[in-house]
Amino acid sequence: MPPSSPDHPAQPMKPSYLKWLLGQGSRQGLWSLPLFIALAIALGLSLTTQQFTSTGNLFNLITQAMPLIITAIGQMFVILIGGLDLSVGSVISLSTAILALGGPAYVLIPAVFLLAALIGAVNGLVVTRLNVHPIIATLSMQYIVLGVTRILRPVSGGTVPDIVIASVSGTLLGIPLPVFWGIAVLLLSWKLLHGARFGLHLFAIGGGIASGMEKVAHNFGVAERRNILLAYVTCSCFAALAGVFLAGRIVSGDPNVGLLFELDAITAVAIGGTQLSGGVGSLHGTVIGALVMALLANGMNLTNMSPFIQTTVKGAILLLVVGLQSRKKMGL
């Protein structure tokens, strides 16, 4: 056996079923445990409360979870390449603020996504061309975007275009529209991650970075810088989409609606088994992670528990899930 080193700690042999359960040696990471946690919470709630299984509550759950699901999926693209985007919360707030500026929807909605793409592109350029650490690059972007948002809209107010409100609150064939939002987002992100080279390249880049061989994907012909840049653009655009959804729900612009959303998104991604060192993670894991958090929030509401204990439980689940995953890299 080779000697243990910081990069290659000696690890006891584990039976293969345990390895599968813990997501070891898999590119998808540990997603079975979060799924189990989500199912356990759902089962517990359906046994202890009457309302949980009602159609109204389930649709409500989907609506509540949607902004987090969308943001977390976007965040996952960046985390897969070993990055991090702390500016998504500000981008969400900015999107609601722009939608509430007043004006025709066909101008405002493209403006939201163009601006988000621009923010993502600047993040990506600063990270890839100027070699700034992603945490720092996106943190400064968070401040700048939040500042601009507060200039546009110091306090919440204004009204968003009717079509945005209708797209969130309406129903189609008796099914609330957020369900269709969910399906569309899942299809789009599945296409990006598994139906295009983009996703494969992200896994290649992230895997190289996680194992300390930064240039390996580049040497195999992957355009590293371009794909990293596109990952940040994707992340920002998903955040803008979440902003549009939220604007439709709160019917106005709010400079604080996205506050600390980046931390929730990172938490959801991490609960879903995606590793922050890059290269390991999955779309279904991320959705499960976001659902665990939404179920916790929903359950606390239904059982009238203190909303504050929910924060503690969220943190404890995060510690449990990441504590069970093993990785080689030490540090960030």
Place this chain on the structure above:
Amino acid sequence: MILADKTWQRLRRIPPSYLVFAALLLTLWVLRPHMMNPNILGIFIRQIVPLGILVLGQLLVMRVRSIDLSGGGVILLINYYISSGLFPGASMMTFVAMAIATGLVIGTFNGVMIAKRRVSAVIVTLAVSIVLVGFVQYLSSGKPPGDVPAMFAALYNTKLLGIPTPVLLWIVLTLLMSLFLARTVFGRAVASVGENLSAAHFSGVAVERTVIVAHILAGLMAALAALVQTASIAVGSVRVGLDLPILAVAATILGGVVFGRGEGGVWGPFFGVLSFALLFILMTTLGVDEPGKLIIQGFIILLAAIFYGVRSAKP
């Protein structure tokens, strides 16, 4: 080529915080000369001491390629102990001992999870902060707890040798940290782990122990920062100090300490914190509003990081 020039190379080794600090001081002196009064500046600088102490821990963990975002939770918890009246009749020394014990326990937990379990430092310390914040909010039901014992505020307002006591504490701690990093074996271990983890391991540096000790010290610094912060606001709060860890990361980077690299030493980040203090004074006296402050702050962090990032690209 100008980039290859010796003088230019030497200039670029100066942490950005020195330049930013000098520029801000000059601007203040030109635009608002009456603010250049040691007493006025002392009051402002006193307010930033908790951040300054937190930065001492942050720079240590960032030099071993880690990060500590749990400071906000630690500050909140210690503030809660002291202000909630849960421990009636406890003396000030008891509170200080409790705070230090809390910091050490949380630092040890962070360190072991990061170095032994190899969990992402961002996630562990974030999760610890989430757990602590939730716990305090649960205990207090989201309402601010009571008042802080008067002794804390009294001590906070004293002056020694003409310098406000909290500022003096900060300077002494910074001196100690600088000596600790420069003169001890541990300081060398920190530098070598930051430089190259594997090389440090194969050269006989106890990598895991170094990372754990760095996190324990960061926990201790968070506890001291919590004591000063609690004394400064003199009341309990359920929101105090939550944005401090991220600001500490920013100030550390402004001071020329980036993940794994520590050219800025201890004084670079020290002036990074002072630059933040000056920036707030300057923007407040010039009447820059809240959004403007955020934007300027973002740009300064970004420019400092670009300055360092570009430098690291070519050896």
